[in-house]
Structures are given as C-alpha cells and as structure tokens.
Amino acid sequence: MTDLSLNEAARPRAPRIPGATDAQRRQGGRLALIHAMYLQDMVRTRTLVEEIEAAATPDEARDSAEALAARLEEMPMLRNLRLFGSLCGQHCAHVMAHHDIEEAHMFPHLDRTTGEGFAPVLAKLRAEHEVIHARLEALALATQQMMQAPGAAAYAPLKEAFDALHADMESHFGYEETELREALGVYGGV
Secondary structure (H helix, E strand, C coil): CCCCCCCHHHCCCCCCCCCCCHHHHHHHCHHHHHHHHHHHHHHHHHHHHHHHHHCCCHHHHHHHHHHHHHHHHHCHHHHHHHHHCCCCCCCCCCCCCHHHHHHHHHHHHHHHHHCHHHHHHHHHHHHHHHHHHHHHHHHHHHHHHHHHCCCHHHHHHHHHHHHHHHHHHHHHHHHHHHHHHHHHHHHCCC
16 A cells, blocks of 8 residues: 555545434444554553653663564554455454454445445545554564664654554544444444
8 A cells, every 4th residue: 555644634424314313322432442442552552662762772772672563463453454464345254353343244234234325434444444554564564673773763763653553543443433423323233
C-alpha cells in the first residue's frame, strides 16, 4: 500500500435508521469497549517507546527496543493481521480477533442487513484496515531497525511510525464506532 492515509475528509457518513432507539444505540456502542482494549495496548506500547527515547546508552536503547518488539508480537491485532494478511475485503471463516470478526462476520452481516446506504461506509472501513495493517508493519520494521542500530537516527522513524499508528487507530475506531453504532444496535453484529 503506497497511500498511508485514512483520508478522513473522504469518509462517507452512515444514514440514520428510522425508528432506532436509544437502547439500540447503546447496544451498538459495545464496539467501543472492544476498541478500548486495543487502545490500552497502545498506551502500554507508548511507554516502551518513551523508554527507548530516554535510554542513556545504545545498549539501553537496544534493550528497550527488544522489549518493544516483544510487546508488539504479543498484540492480538498485530498477531492476527500477520496471520491472516491483509484484512481488506477478506471474509475469514474462523473468527479469531477484532478485525477478523469485523471482516468475516460483522461487515458481511451489515452488508446483508443495512441496505445500500451503508456500503460506502463499510468499504471505507475495510480500506482503513489496510492502512492500520501497513502502519503496524511499519512500526515492526522501525523497531527491528532500532534494535540493529540503536540511537537517535533509528529512534526518529520508530517514534514517527508509532505516532502515526496510534493516531490512525484512534481516528479509525472513532469513525467506526460513530458510523456503525445504530446499525449494530438495530441489526446486531457485535
């Protein structure tokens, strides 16, 4: 993927669902609880990124980078993205993690039940999964480069990769939660 942008300005809006109740919107809001778990992983990862920056010597920086690499390998999202490859447009039969559930279960369910008005939103969310995947891979690569040659020159790309991933994840999750809240409450899928 060459364009690592969510292109937030191009995000389509989901249509309102006539008759949707506040109780249904709350039910659809459960997706935010799932996203919060992934954002907690990002906070813990940020701590390790900051430890790298604070490292006084190249050996300390390498040790912190190794800890970051290990933490990244533990992240369910990265593990699942590597396992299943690009999630854009894939409908995986075996639901193992968040994006896999969305791609294999939730999005197809919404495709069938919400009507044409949601198709552009779901297509945009699928495309954004590709951006998140590319950001995760970029962070993993920057971490490996930092481990090989610790120092300010390697830290800058690592921090940039982390900050871009974190910002895009928060933006993507917010968009998804907002646009799918009613549909998930009315039609199910979470």
